[in-house]
Amino acid sequence: xxxxxxxxxxxxxxxxxxxxxxxxxxxxxxxxxxxxxxxxxxxxxxxxxxxxxxxxxxxxxxxxxxxxxxxxxxxxxxxxxxxxxxxxxxxxxxxxxxxxxxxxxxxxxxxxxxxxxxxxxxxxxxxxxxxxxxxxxxxxxxxxxxxxxxxxxxxxxxxxxxxxxxxxxxxxxxxxxxxxxxxxxxxxxxxxxxxxxxxxxxxxxxxxxxxxxxxxxxxxxxxxxxxxxxxxxxxxxxxxxxxxxxxxxxxxxxxxxxxxxxxxxxxxxxxxxxxxxxxxxxxxxxxxxxxxxxxxxxxxxxxxxxxxxxxxxxxxxxxxxxxxxxxxxxxxxxxxxxxxxxxxxxxxxxxxxxxxxxxxxxxxxxxxxxxxxxxxxxxxxxxxxxxxxxxxxxxxxxxxxxxxxx
Amino acid sequence: xxxxxxxxxxxxxxxxxxxxxxxxxxxxxxxxxxxxxxxxxxxxxxxxxxxxxxxxxxxxxxxxxxxxxxxxxxxxxxxxxxxxxxxxxxxxxxxxxxxxxxxxxxxxxxxxxxxxxxxxxxxxxxxxxxxxxxxxxxxxxxxxxxxxxxxxxxxxxxxxxxxxxxxxxxxxxxxxxxxxxxxxxxxxxxxxxxxxxxxxxxxxxxxxxxxxxxxxxxxxxxxxxxxxxxxxxxxxxxxxxxxxxxxxxxxxxxxxxxxxxxxxxxxxxxxxxxxxxxxxxxxxxxxxxxxxxxxxxxxxxxxxxxxxxxxxxxxxxxxxxxxxxxxxxxxxxxxxxxxxxxxxxxxxxxxxxxxxxxxxxxxxxxxxxxxxxxxxxxxxxxxxxxxxxxxxxxxxxxxxxxxxxx
Ligand SMILES: NC(=O)NCCC(=O)O
Ligand SMILES: NC(=O)NCCC(=O)O
Numbered sequence: 001x002x003x004x005x006x007x008x009x010x011x012x013x014x015x016x017x018x019x020x021x022x023x024x025x026x027x028x029x030x031x032x033x034x035x036x037x038x039x040x041x042x043x044x045x046x047x048x049x050x051x052x053x054x055x056x057x058x059x060x061x062x063x064x065x066x067x068x069x070x071x072x073x074x075x076x077x078x079x080x081x082x083x084x085x086x087x088x089x090x091x092x093x094x095x096x097x098x099x100x101x102x103x104x105x106x107x108x109x110x111x112x113x114x115x116x117x118x119x120x121x122x123x124x125x126x127x128x129x130x131x132x133x134x135x136x137x138x139x140x141x142x143x144x145x146x147x148x149x150x151x152x153x154x155x156x157x158x159x160x161x162x163x164x165x166x167x168x169x170x171x172x173x174x175x176x177x178x179x180x181x182x183x184x185x186x187x188x189x190x191x192x193x194x195x196x197x198x199x200x201x202x203x204x205x206x207x208x209x210x211x212x213x214x215x216x217x218x219x220x221x222x223x224x225x226x227x228x229x230x231x232x233x234x235x236x237x238x239x240x241x242x243x244x245x246x247x248x249x250x251x252x253x254x255x256x257x258x259x260x261x262x263x264x265x266x267x268x269x270x271x272x273x274x275x276x277x278x279x280x281x282x283x284x285x286x287x288x289x290x291x292x293x294x295x296x297x298x299x300x301x302x303x304x305x306x307x308x309x310x311x312x313x314x315x316x317x318x319x320x321x322x323x324x325x326x327x328x329x330x331x332x333x334x335x336x337x338x339x340x341x342x343x344x345x346x347x348x349x350x351x352x353x354x355x356x357x358x359x360x361x362x363x364x365x366x367x368x369x370x371x372x373x374x375x376x377x378x379x380x381x382x383x384x385x386x387x388x389x390x391x392x393x394x395x396x397x398x399x400x401x402x403x404x405x406x
Numbered sequence: 407x408x409x410x411x412x413x414x415x416x417x418x419x420x421x422x423x424x425x426x427x428x429x430x431x432x433x434x435x436x437x438x439x440x441x442x443x444x445x446x447x448x449x450x451x452x453x454x455x456x457x458x459x460x461x462x463x464x465x466x467x468x469x470x471x472x473x474x475x476x477x478x479x480x481x482x483x484x485x486x487x488x489x490x491x492x493x494x495x496x497x498x499x500x501x502x503x504x505x506x507x508x509x510x511x512x513x514x515x516x517x518x519x520x521x522x523x524x525x526x527x528x529x530x531x532x533x534x535x536x537x538x539x540x541x542x543x544x545x546x547x548x549x550x551x552x553x554x555x556x557x558x559x560x561x562x563x564x565x566x567x568x569x570x571x572x573x574x575x576x577x578x579x580x581x582x583x584x585x586x587x588x589x590x591x592x593x594x595x596x597x598x599x600x601x602x603x604x605x606x607x608x609x610x611x612x613x614x615x616x617x618x619x620x621x622x623x624x625x626x627x628x629x630x631x632x633x634x635x636x637x638x639x640x641x642x643x644x645x646x647x648x649x650x651x652x653x654x655x656x657x658x659x660x661x662x663x664x665x666x667x668x669x670x671x672x673x674x675x676x677x678x679x680x681x682x683x684x685x686x687x688x689x690x691x692x693x694x695x696x697x698x699x700x701x702x703x704x705x706x707x708x709x710x711x712x713x714x715x716x717x718x719x720x721x722x723x724x725x726x727x728x729x730x731x732x733x734x735x736x737x738x739x740x741x742x743x744x745x746x747x748x749x750x751x752x753x754x755x756x757x758x759x760x761x762x763x764x765x766x767x768x769x770x771x772x773x774x775x776x777x778x779x780x781x782x783x784x785x786x787x788x789x790x791x792x793x794x795x796x797x798x799x800x801x802x803x804x805x806x807x808x809x810x811x812x
Contacts, residue, residue, distance in 0.1 A: 085626065085673040127675040190631030207630070211676065220491065220785040223665035224613070224690050225596030225757035228656050230781075235666055236652045242645035250634050259629035260641055261676045263669065267491040269533040270617065270667045270686035271758075272784040280676035284630050351631035352677075375636075378678040379626040 002397050003107075004390030007100040011389065014040065014080070014096060015088035024380025025088055029081035029123030029134070030058070030162035037080040038168060041095065041120055048102055050118070054170025056145065058122040058163050059135045064102060066115040066404065072178040074112075074404045075363065076101065076396060077119030078186055079135075079355060083127050087382020089372065089389075094185045095120050097393035101400055112404035114180055121355040122168070128153045129162075130213060130280070130318050136355035138174045140362050143319075145174060154264065176362040181330050181403045184356040185368045185396045187384055191375030192348060199391045200338040201348035201369030205325040206357045207257075208291035211282040211318040214241065214302070218311040220267055220275030231273055235265050237309035238277035241302050245281055248294060248301070257284035257351070258294070281315075286349050288322040295320060323349075324357045330366030330403070337398035338368075343391055352377075368395050408803050409513075410796030413506040417795065420446065420486070420502060421494040430786025431494055435487035435529030435540070436464070436568035443486040444574060447501065447526055454508055456524070460576025462551065464528035464569050465541045470508060472521040472810065478584040480518075480810045481769065482507065482802060483525030484592055485541075485761060489533050493788020495778065495795075500591045501526050503799035507806055518810035520586055527761040528574070534559045535568075536619060536686070536724050542761035544580045546768050549725075551580060560670065582768040587736050587809045590762040591774045591802045593790055597781030598754060605797045606744040607754035607775030611731040612763045613663075614697035617688040617724040620647065620708070624717040626673055626681030637679055641671050643715035644683035647708050651687055654700060654707070663690035663757070664700070687721075692755050694728040701726060729755075730763045736772030736809070743804035744774075749797055758783075774801050 017040065018025045018033035027033040038060065045052050045062035053061045063073065078094025098118040105112070121139075126132025129151045137143040149160035163169040188194075193201050218232035242260045249258030259282050266276035281302075283294040299315055306313035338345040348369055350357075356367045370392035373383040423446065424431045424439035433439040444466065451458050451468035459467045469479065484500025504524040511518070527545075532538025535557045543549040555566035569575040594600075599607050624638035648666045655664030665688050672682035687708075689700040705721055712719035744751040754775055756763075762773045776798035779789040 083673065083678060084675050085678075125675075126677060130676065132677060188631070189628045191636070209630070219782075221782060222595045222758060222784040223667055223688060224615070224663060224759065225594070225781065225783065226663075227660045228662060229660060230597070233652065233665075235648055235669060239645035239648035239666075242641055243649065246639065246642045254633045254635060256634060257630060257632075259639075259677070259679055260645075261629055261671075261678045261680060262674050263641060263671050264674075265667075265669050267489065267784075268668050268670070269490050269531075269784070270536065270688065271532060271538065271665070272489060272667045273665055274667060275785070282629060282676065352628060353630065375631065376625075376627060377631065378628040378673075378675070379681070 002100050002104045002390065002393045004386055006103065007097060007389055007393050008386045010096045010099060011088060011092060014092050018082065020085060020380055022380040024085055024382065025082045026084055027080065027082040028084060029125060029128050030166055030168060032166065034081055035166035035168065041080060044099055048106055050102060053172055055172040055174040056169055057135045057138045057174035058168035058170065059139055059174060060120040062118040064116045066112045068113045071114040072180040073115040073117040074181050074400055075117045075119055075179050076183040076400055078184050079121045079124035081123050081125050083125055083378050085380050087377055087379060089187050089382055089384050090189065090377050091124055093187055093389060097185045097396050100393050101397045104397060112401065114404040116400065116404060124355055129159055132353045133355050133358050136358045140176060140358040142358050179363045182356060182359045182363045182365040183330065183396055183399050184354055185392045186354055187372040187377060188369040189352050189372060189377035193369060193371040194375060196346060197344060198346045199343040199388065200345040200395055202331060202335045202338060202345055203326060203350050203367035203369055204331055204347050205323060206350035206353060207284050207286040208288045208321060208323045209282060209284045209353060210291055210295040210320040213316045213318060214279050214281055215314045216277045216306065216311050218275050221273045223271040223273055226273050232310050233273050234277040234311055235274040237306050237311045238263060238279055240305045244301055244305060248298065252285060252290060255286055286323060321357065324360055326360055326366045327364035330364045333399040333402050334366050334368050334395060337395045340398065341394055368392055408506050408510045408796065408799045410792055412509065413503060413795055413799055414792045416502045416505060417494065417498060420498050424488065426491060426786055428786040430491055430788065431488045432490055433486065433488040434490060435531060435534050436572055436574060438572065440487055441572035441574065447486060450505055454512055456508060459578055461578040461580040462575055463541045463544045463580035464574035464576065465545055465580060466526040468524040470522045472518045474519045477520040478586040479521040479523040480587050480806055481523045481525055481585050482589040482806055484590050485527045485530035487529055487531050489531055489784050491786050493783055493785060495593050495788055495790050496595065496783050497530055499593055499795060503591045503802050506799050507803045510803060518807065520810040522806065522810060530761055535565050538759045539761050539764050542764045546582060546764040548764050585769045588762060588765045588769045588771040589736065589802060589805050590760060591798045592760055593778040593783060594775040595758050595778060595783035599775060599777035600781060602752060603750060604752045605749040605794065606751040606801055608737060608741045608744065608751055609732060609756050609773035609775055610737055610753050611729060612756040612759060613690050613692040614694045614727060614729045615688065615690045615759060616697055616701040616726040619722045619724060620685050620687055621720045622683045622712065622717050624681050627679045629677040629679055632679050638716050639679050640683040640717055641680040643712050643717045644669060644685055646711045650707055650711060654704065658691060658696060661692055692729060727763065730766055732766055732772045733770035736770050739805040739808050740772050740774050740801060743801045746804065747800055774798055
């Protein structure tokens with residue numbers, strides 16, 4: 001049995017790093033706070049006798065040897081980076097539950113057949129550099145490493161500079177190595193498990209997504225003297241595109257997702273007609289075909305809006321992935337563990353992206369979800385109960401053990 | 407005759423302070439750059455033997471005594487602060503042309519009957535603290551000084567803190583004193599004079615304005631898991647209001663002005679449904695009644711949009727002023743000077759607000775406009791010709807002299 005209190009204590013200690021006044025965390029990927037989180041994680045792993053390996057994307061692998069040196073490791077973990085105003089559990093739960101699995105194995109003096117590796121993936125959130133699942137994406141060969149290292153945040157800092165800035169770049173190649181399986185525990189970040197009073201979500205896959213960076217260029221001019229006919233207002237165009245994204249989402253009913261989460265205006269002065277607006281756009285849908293229809297429709301409609309506003313629109317597609325189904329065998333291990341432990345469970349498709357999505361292109365993968373209060377995440381008020389964390393961790397423990405000893 | 411070359415040289419030297427790579431200036435009110443601009447201006451004034459007085463809002467008055475100590479001074483000037491990405495001439499032309507008037511009087515050893523005071527008003531642009539014509543507005547008693555000192559910029563710095571931060575707060579009360587007249591030379595910031603090849607605009611008044619701060623509060627949530635029905639997206643609401651402002655402007659034809667120049671999103675992360683949006687709204691119209699209709703209609707329509715989005719909208723009106731007509735006698739002095747000098751001139755209503763608007767509530771006032779390239783202002787590319795500056799300065803010289811010696 002894992003130790004729920006010790007797990008909770010580790011979660012609270014990690015949440016001290018980047019703690020915000022409203023009870024959340026701000027631990028942006030490759031920031032000073034992320035560096036502190038990585039160090040605390042490394043200390044805890046080394047105190048357990050695990051050997052920590054870091055790759056060129058800053059992904060961290062803490063290894064515990066198995067009885068059979070010929071077997072590929074069973075991986076499990078998640079991410080320690082957060083949203084700018086994120087919660088204490090998004091990502092951290094999966095990493096620290098993995099740590100608790102390692103600690104329990106040591107306490108109980110259990111040796112596994114296969115080696116185990118606990119992973120902290122770099123920049124899962126994607127908030128800072130525009131690609132979510134960044135570290136796992138490079139690892140899995142989805143993103144070319146050179147392109148990612150050159151990507152910049154809104155302040156102009158590149159991924160490569162940020163990695164070096166906190167000394168997070170390691171000597172190992174960020175590339176897939178033989179691994180037997182990957183398990184990831186995560187909060188659901190949505191309302192389904194809570195509504196149905198299920199302790200465990202057996203995640204069968206993740207929905208399709210497409211993300212863009214958009215830039216509208218008009219012309220700065222004086223708000224008091226520039227007549228309607230002479231305006232080339234970048235914000236008016238961006239605003240109409242924000243509305244378009246919302247309408248396209250709603251046209252798909254409750255399964256549609258369409259969001260502009262980021263928008264920056266230049267020069268952003270009250271009495272200046274805005275000359276530039278940069279913003280993000282994303283669509284998601286459980287069905288790949290529907291996401292593809294959204295992805296085809298959006299640039300057409302947005303271009304028509306820009307033409308109507310007399311401004312230029314540039315769209316850069318950042319990534320697109322189809323519905324990703326997880327490995328039936330791994331999913332089954334999660335289902336069986338939940339059943340054996342007597343936890344009410346249901347199958348669920350992930351609304352969020354997770355490192356598991358890209359890892360599963362290389363390694364048999366499954367995920368475990370646990371509920372969160374009001375389904376709220378990417379919010380400082382994100383909240384879970386200690387017994388919910390404990391249940392998820394126990395399922396992770398059993399699934400990992402079953403796989404490593406099969 | 408004023409010295410056009412010396413005037414141009416002073417304009418270029420002032421433009422060094424806060425110079426931007428694209429040829430503009432960034433000399434935000436009460437910033438370090440503004441402090442440098444104020445110092446250079448003071449040095450130039452003191453080198454001329456003018457005595458410089460500063461009031462509690464940082465407004466600067468450089469005085470040259472007249473022959474008749476009993477007469478109230480003739481004021482002239484403008485402002486040295488700029489937009490975040492502003493031009494070299496918006497404001498600076500009026501102050502440095504005033505300096506050139508003072509220099510010419512000394513060179514020609516001319517004494518005037520009335521004393522003269524050259525003014526640099528604090529924070530005309532309003533970009534930083536939300537009220538344009540701030541220093542002149544407090545001076546004229548339009549804004550209560552305590553309320554203005556407590557107003558904060560987007561970074562949370564108050565006007566009072568900013569004044570003290572650069573040592574710009576002076577010992578004299580920011581309150582109207584007896585003055586005989588106020589003249590302000592400014593670039594038109596619009597296309598009319600250039601289009602009609604007029605060297606001089608005889609400004610008869612300024613159009614009506616109303617400005618608000620708006621804040622929309624929804625709820626941050628995960629972009630991938632939050633279904634359409636559960637979203638409280640602050641940016642979608644703000645975007646619809648941006649579109650509303652544009653539509654309301656266009657419904658008034660070419661005389662309407664409606665602008666959202668500033669918009670800030672929280673937490674401003676790509677995969678987070680935005681929980682908050684703060685933005686500015688302003689409307690202008692040459693006719694007071696039409697501005698009042700816009701001012702009545704906007705909160706109603708914006709509220710309806712917010713209700714439809716399931717979010718909260720707060721609107722704070724920052725100021726509202728009617729069409730301001732200038733003093734017929736002073737306007738006439740400008741008209742006569744332009745005619746005497748043989749400059750093609752026309753009457754014009756100002757689209758922009760100017761310190762002259764509030765000063766004219768206390769003191770007989772007139773303005774002189776000169777053309778600017780493509781009517782472009784509040785843009786780093788703002789551009790005028792040396793001979794245009796010279797012509798405006800010569801008109802200012804003659805109008806001031808005529809008034810001071812009448
Ligand atoms: N789990 C999570 O919040 N991931 C961020 C990537 C996404 O937006 O889905
Ligand atoms: N002259 C000028 O640009 N003033 C700024 C205030 C306004 O927006 O009209």
